[in-house]
């Protein structure tokens with residue numbers, strides 16, 4: 001078996017085309033959505049992601065507000081920019097690019113954000129809403145994964161999904177998204193402390209690999225026909241991405257989300273969805 005591709009680039013392009021029309025409709029009503037980003041430090045990967053988010057904004061007509069601080073920025077300097085973005089009327093939604101430099105309390109920074117402007121769905125209020133089943137912005141990578149599966153008609157309802165990882169952007173919120181009534185999946189959450197990971201993986205209809213451990217998921221761990229989404233990002237000595245999924249998995253799985261080209265573009269597309277939906281909600285409330 002050679003797996004079919006869960007094509008994140010093409011799916012994200014379709015989402016962006018729909019958003020372009022929705023942004024134009026908002027502008028006709030006098031509302032211009034604006035995405036703010038705060039990048040702290042000089043990590044080339046984070047800079048690439050942030051620049052990509054602003055390229056996407058330009059494509060769909062969302063305004064960009066970019067803020068940057070050096071790696072030496074203090075907690076107080078970061079929090080001052082967060083307050084400025086909270087008060088900036090041109091910024092209708094924003095994100096703080098993670099991870100923040102060592103020594104910075106990221107949770108304190110996230111808590112300080114205006115929850116009404118949380119474009120990432122990672123504010124404690126947004127995560128609490130997700131737990132309670134109240135409408136709000138959804139974490140970009142987990143919901144991007146759901147959209148990617150739906151777009152390719154991979155059945156989520158009733159599926160047994162094994163999530164590997166417990167980070168704030170993917171692993172922690174992924175089961176919360178998948179177990180909503182609208183998705184109705186059954187989820188096993190694994191992590192680097194799980195005993196006999198292979199025995200869990202072999203039972204999965206869908207695997208979301210987000211542990212950041214190169215080639216953690218091997219062909220012999222995968223049930224034939226399963227969907228396998230590679231979300232891990234490690235780098236080899238040349239800076240090339242090495243995912244959590246061994247390339248041989250494509251011979252066993254029914255579906256594979258490659259890395260790059262799978263979930264990454266969906267993360268960016270979902271961020272735009274969150275910004276547009278927040279602007280639509282605000283416009284409806286007048």
Ligand SMILES: Nc1nc2c(c(=O)[nH]1)N[C@@H](CN(C=O)c1ccc(C(=O)N[C@@H](CCC(=O)O)C(=O)O)cc1)CN2
Nearest residue numbers: 049095096097098099120140169260261262264265267
């Ligand atoms: N505030 C946030 N920080 C981080 C998030 C997040 O959702 N919110 N997620 C990741 C990084 N990330 C978005 O910020 C992100 C990761 C990957 C991609 C992407 O398009 N990747 C490309 C490959 C890129 C490359 O070659 O390096 C792909 O998969 O095709 C977009 C966004 C951590 N931080």
